Amino acid sequence: MAKTNDPVALNDWQAIGNLDEIQSGKRRNTRLLGQEIIVEMDGDRPHVFEANAAGGMGREHPAQILYGHIWTTLGKPEKPPLDMPEFLEDKRRLVSCGAVTVRASALRIVENFLDMSHFPYVHTGVLGEEPITEVNDYKSEIRQPDDELWATECSFFQPQAAMSAEDGQVSEYMYRVSSPFVTVLYKTCPAVEGAWDLVGIFVQPRDEAVCDVHTFMLVLDDLSTYTDLVHFQHKIFLQDRSILENQLPKGLPLSVGEETAVKADGSSMLYRRWLRQKGLKFGTWQGDRDSQAA
Amino acid sequence: MPNQFPQNAWYAVSGSPLLDWGNIMPVRLFDTERIAWRDGDGEIHVWRNQCIHRGMRLQYGFIDGNRLACRYHGWRFGPDGKCALIPAHPDMAPPEDFCVPSSPSCEADGLIWTTIGEPAGPPPDLSEFENLTFCRSIAIDTAPETVQAAADIAQFVPFGAGHTDSACSSRRAATGVVALETSGASSPQAVVLAIQPVDAGKTQLHVLANAQIADTDRGALRRHYAAWARQFRWHIENRRRIEAVRLPESLPAPESLPV
Numbered sequence: 001m002a003k004t005n006d007p008v009a010l011n012d013w014q015a016i017g018n019l020d021e022i023q024s025g026k027r028r029n030t031r032l033l034g035q036e037i038i039v040e041m042d043g044d045r046p047h048v049f050e051a052n053a054a055g056g057m058g059r060e061h062p063a064q065i066l067y068g069h070i071w072t073t074l075g076k077p078e079k080p081p082l083d084m085p086e087f088l089e090d091k092r093r094l095v096s097c098g099a100v101t102v103r104a105s106a107l108r109i110v111e112n113f114l115d116m117s118h119f120p121y122v123h124t125g126v127l128g129e130e131p132i133t134e135v136n137d138y139k140s141e142i143r144q145p146d147d148e149l150w151a152t153e154c155s156f157f158q159p160q161a162a163m164s165a166e167d168g169q170v171s172e173y174m175y176r177v178s179s180p181f182v183t184v185l186y187k188t189c190p191a192v193e194g195a196w197d198l199v200g201i202f203v204q205p206r207d208e209a210v211c212d213v214h215t216f217m218l219v220l221d222d223l224s225t226y227t228d229l230v231h232f233q234h235k236i237f238l239q240d241r242s243i244l245e246n247q248l249p250k251g252l253p254l255s256v257g258e259e260t261a262v263k264a265d266g267s268s269m270l271y272r273r274w275l276r277q278k279g280l281k282f283g284t285w286q287g288d289r290d291s292q293a294a
Numbered sequence: 295m296p297n298q299f300p301q302n303a304w305y306a307v308s309g310s311p312l313l314d315w316g317n318i319m320p321v322r323l324f325d326t327e328r329i330a331w332r333d334g335d336g337e338i339h340v341w342r343n344q345c346i347h348r349g350m351r352l353q354y355g356f357i358d359g360n361r362l363a364c365r366y367h368g369w370r371f372g373p374d375g376k377c378a379l380i381p382a383h384p385d386m387a388p389p390e391d392f393c394v395p396s397s398p399s400c401e402a403d404g405l406i407w408t409t410i411g412e413p414a415g416p417p418p419d420l421s422e423f424e425n426l427t428f429c430r431s432i433a434i435d436t437a438p439e440t441v442q443a444a445a446d447i448a449q450f451v452p453f454g455a456g457h458t459d460s461a462c463s464s465r466r467a468a469t470g471v472v473a474l475e476t477s478g479a480s481s482p483q484a485v486v487l488a489i490q491p492v493d494a495g496k497t498q499l500h501v502l503a504n505a506q507i508a509d510t511d512r513g514a515l516r517r518h519y520a521a522w523a524r525q526f527r528w529h530i531e532n533r534r535r536i537e538a539v540r541l542p543e544s545l546p547a548p549e550s551l552p553v
Contacts (some may be wrong), residue, residue: 111348115381117367133368133381243366247352248327248344260346260392264382 003035003050003074004208009282010075011180015202015214016048016294018069031206033282035076037061048072068096069202069214081180086218087200093222095229096192097215099204100237103213104244105283106181107275108251109213112240113176113183113201114267118155122239125249132157135264142274148273149177151267156182162197162233165190175267180280181205194222194284199233201216209250213237258285299438299491302411303469304418306500309428310404313338318362321423323410325493328374328397329353330406333373334360340399340408341375346392354437355401385416397435404501405488418468423486423504425510429519434527438470438491441499444530445472445487450481453505454519481506485519 004010014032022028024041029051032039032047038049046065049182052058066081076208102109112118117135119128138154150234154173161171174186174196180186184200198218205211215233224232261269275284299305302498305322313330320343321328328342329352341362343351350366361370361378370379377392399408403420405428420426434441449462467473467486475484483505491496500524503515 135382247349
């Protein structure tokens with residue numbers, strides 16, 4: 001697949017690696033939106049080039065470091081990446097979990113991140129468990145002028161909500177989608193009452209059905225080791241990957257009625273409508289229902 | 295695929311003993327994905343391998359009593375394909391049209407049959423074979439037409455002592471079904487081969503033996519024809535011209551045969 005020509009996907013910032021992985025003076029090859037790219041650190045300044053046919057450095061694209069990751073754009077974004085002021089707070093620990101490759105559309109990955117109904121079935125005993133499966137009403141909206149999707153007043157009973165949680169608790173959540181491939185959740189912090197922990201994914205679409213998912217956590221937990229936090233997050237994410245790689249069709253159907261939805265899917269329905277309004281094509285299903293899995 | 299395997303015919307997709315309650319079997323027919331499962335009453339159902347909610351492959355679900363549950367959100371579907379429970383809204387009766395698409399299916403002669411089109415008639419009638427034993431299913435990495443052409447000229451040595459000299463003939467017993475029969479022996483045997491077109495280049499072959507034998511010999515009968523099936527597959531996958539398939543004069547002892 002060659003570089004996409006979808007302007008909605010191109011005119012946006014995407015993360016393509018974390019700082020731990022790319023050392024100064026070394027080159028790293030990766031792929032974004034169908035385009036082979038080369039990433040290089042010059043001291044603490046990142047450079048991103050398209051790889052030309054011979055594998056050498058072609059056209060350069062803007063790059064920046066944000067939230068422990070290298071971000072780039074292959075187009076002309078109209079807005080910067082999301083603003084997370086929590087990153088400036090002293091007591092928080094940034095845990096970069098590295099990249100996990102998933103053979104699925106970025107849009108399926110983001111939609112799974114927003115979903116709570118799967119907690120008892122995919123993350124059994126940790127984020128949910130039968131018989132407490134009901135998803136309570138919550139709110140979904142698109143906030144302007146930032147053009148971000150927010151789901152708020154979400155809650156779910158969880159046997160082990162986080163690495164440091166000792167008992168089950170009702171976790172409260174907020175979900176935020178700042179652009180088609182970037183989403184963060186805010187959840188009740190077990191360590192500090194009234195505060196939120198952040199967990200987010202910066203999805204790097206390599207192709208329409210292959211992504212590298214860069215996961216981060218910004219937590220107030222000062223008891224668990226870095227390794228334990230990463231393992232916890234990996235366990236959760238690998239459970240999701242087993243699902244994501246088995247959803248058909250690969251592309252996300254955007255039209256109403258192509259898949260069946262219920263009230264608990266409010267944020268996913270709004271996400272699909274938001275993507276439809278943007279005119280996004282990359283990572284979407286372009287066929288009709290009957291030809292999906294035949 | 296040409297006329298030998300019309301899409302609206304019935305095809306065997308499993309031996310009955312291979313699908314017990316609790317198992318969700320993925321099935322591929324004409325490069326489409328299906329699942330087969332058995333409900334609490336033992337009835338077979340063949341559905342599209344895709345949940346109506348978020349497209350999760352139903353083969354990774356689990357059986358909950360008389361219902362099939364999707365692995366993703368735990369939606370429960372009854373034997374009629376209709377959604378019976380949505381765990382995110384446990385007190386809500388799911389709408390009537392929340393239903394997984396299903397295919398016609400039946401179980402007969404030791405096999406599970408389905409079709410992906412609108413069937414033109416009933417499933418093949420194999421009642422002429424009165425003593426069928428399902429022996430094994432085997433995957434063959436070749437087009438179904440090639441498997442059928444090989445079956446048309448295949449030979450076999452029947453199970454049991456004193457059968458080494460039987461001649462053998464083959465005929466098409468039904469669409470996709472080839473029967474190899476001994477002739478002239480005092481207790482005739484047949485090998486019934488039900489061909490499942492998986493896709494243009496892959497076939498699943500379901501092998502049954504028709505033989506009047508004591509129950510205590512049934513295990514040995516299965517092993518005999520399972521070994522024949524492996525030889526048959528080897529010949530097809532490793533020969534550029536299809537030649538007659540014969541068993542060697544003496545078989546190795548059953549315990550040393552690879553699975």
